Amino acid sequence: xxxxxxxxEAKGLSTWEQHKFMVLVGxxxxxxxxxxxxxxxxxxxSGAAQLDLSRPGYESVREQASHTNDxxxxxxxxxxxxxxxxxxxxxxxxQLKQATALDSFGGDVMSDTALGIDAPAPAQ
Amino acid sequence: MNRFVAVLTFSGxxxxxxxxxxxxxxxxxxxxxxxxQIRQNCVRAQSVLNxxxxxxxxxxxxxxxxxxxxxxxxxxxxxxxxxxxxxxGLKLAASTLEYDKQLTAFRSxxxxxxxxxxxxxxxxxxxxxxxFYDSVKTTREKRQKLHEDADQLSELLRxxxxxxxxxxxxxxxxTK
Numbered sequence: 001x002x003x004x005x006x007x008x009e010a011k012g013l014s015t016w017e018q019h020k021f022m023v024l025v026g027x028x029x030x031x032x033x034x035x036x037x038x039x040x041x042x043x044x045x046s047g048a049a050q051l052d053l054s055r056p057g058y059e060s061v062r063e064q065a066s067h068t069n070d071x072x073x074x075x076x077x078x079x080x081x082x083x084x085x086x087x088x089x090x091x092x093x094x095q096l097k098q099a100t101a102l103d104s105f106g107g108d109v110m111s112d113t114a115l116g117i118d119a120p121a122p123a124q
Numbered sequence: 125m126n127r128f129v130a131v132l133t134f135s136g137x138x139x140x141x142x143x144x145x146x147x148x149x150x151x152x153x154x155x156x157x158x159x160x161q162i163r164q165n166c167v168r169a170q171s172v173l174n175x176x177x178x179x180x181x182x183x184x185x186x187x188x189x190x191x192x193x194x195x196x197x198x199x200x201x202x203x204x205x206x207x208x209x210x211x212x213g214l215k216l217a218a219s220t221l222e223y224d225k226q227l228t229a230f231r232s233x234x235x236x237x238x239x240x241x242x243x244x245x246x247x248x249x250x251x252x253x254x255x256f257y258d259s260v261k262t263t264r265e266k267r268q269k270l271h272e273d274a275d276q277l278s279e280l281l282r283x284x285x286x287x288x289x290x291x292x293x294x295x296x297x298x299t300k
Contacts, residue, residue, distance in 0.1 A: 047231055050238040051185055057174065061182035066189060073197025076204040080211060085292045092198055092288065096281050099190045104183060104274035105237075110264040115172055116165035117257060119158040 154254060162253035169249060173260075177241050180267075184234050191227055191277060199223065199284065206291075213291055219284045226280055230273040237266040 001009075010018070043049050053062045074088050112118035162169070199220045206213035240263040249256035 047235045050181070050235050051188070053181060053185060058178050058181055060175075061178045064182055064186075066186045071193055071197060073193070074201040074205075076201035077208060078205060080205055080209045080295065082296065084205075085295065088198070088202055088288070089292070092194070092285065095190055095194050095198065096285060099187065099194065099281055100278045102183075103271075104187055104278075105180065105267055105271040109172075109176055110260065110267055112260075115169040115260065117158070117162045117169055117260065119155055120161050 154257060158257075159253050162257060163250050166249035166253075166256075169256075169260075170245065173241065173245055177238075177245065180241075181238070184238075187274070188231075188234075191230070194281065195220070195224060195227060202288075211291075211295060215287045216284065216291055219280065219287050223277070223280045223284060226273065226277050230270070230277055233266070233270040233273045237263065237270045240266050 016023075049055070053065055074091055078084060108114055199216075203213060203217050203220055206216065240259070244256065244259040244263050247256045247259055
């Protein structure tokens with residue numbers, strides 16, 4: 001086709017047909033933005049955000065996070081003889097000791113005095 | 125359009141009144157000397173809260189992993205093995221259910237506490253000492269709830285241990 005023929009054909013196109021490509025680009029960007037908003041909402045509402053130590057502010061504690069991926073646990077098949085029960089007892093006691101070792105989230109660390117926001121003592 | 129503007133204006137006025145009423149409510153209970161104290165120790169308070177935020181996140185991660193591990197890699201396999209061997213163990217199953225329920229409550233408590241703490245850390249305590257104080261108070265209450273939930277989890281772990289020992293005793297009698 002010659003350029004003139006193409007120009008004539010282009011003039012015959014509707015506004016929609018002339019801008020199809022730009023609409024496609026716009027719709028793609030809009031879809032991506034919507035999916036990002038949904039993802040962020042799920043990230044926050046599911047509780048994953050609160051456990052994400054890669055967030056800013058957690059640099060000092062990141063390295064101290066423990067990893068339990070290689071823990072095999074207790075087998076769900078097999079007989080339940082004395083040896084099997086003893087094996088479970090040993091595994092459970094190990095974890096129970098770790099789980100109850102510290103007083104989690106206790107203490108007065110957030111008291112007014114600890115933060116220095118309590119009422120000052122009246123001058124005598 | 126006029127209706128839209130009217131609704132928007134009304135909502136804005138309502139929000140402003142609500143915020144002002146909050147500050148008035150806090151101001152009724154805080155003497156001026158304490159407000160000045162908050163402003164003076166603002167940096168120290170925020171530093172302590174930031175550090176606490178990080179250490180609590182680490183504690184939640186590490187402790188949470190142990191709680192999950194106990195549920196999925198110890199309790200569940202044992203219950204499954206008991207069922208496969210047709211040995212009853214209903215008490216253990218009931219304890220496991222109770223533990224899983226409490227674990228869900230613990231997760232929810234932590235989420236609420238952490239969200240409250242993040243909001244508190246964003247407040248400028250020099251410019252808004254009253255809001256800061258209220259927010260700290262709310263966060264402290266949520267941390268206390270979290271502490272109670274963690275204690276309850278520890279208690280349920282001990283209950284499961286006792287139920288297991290009872291099961292082991294009964295089972296050893298049956299096999300004799």
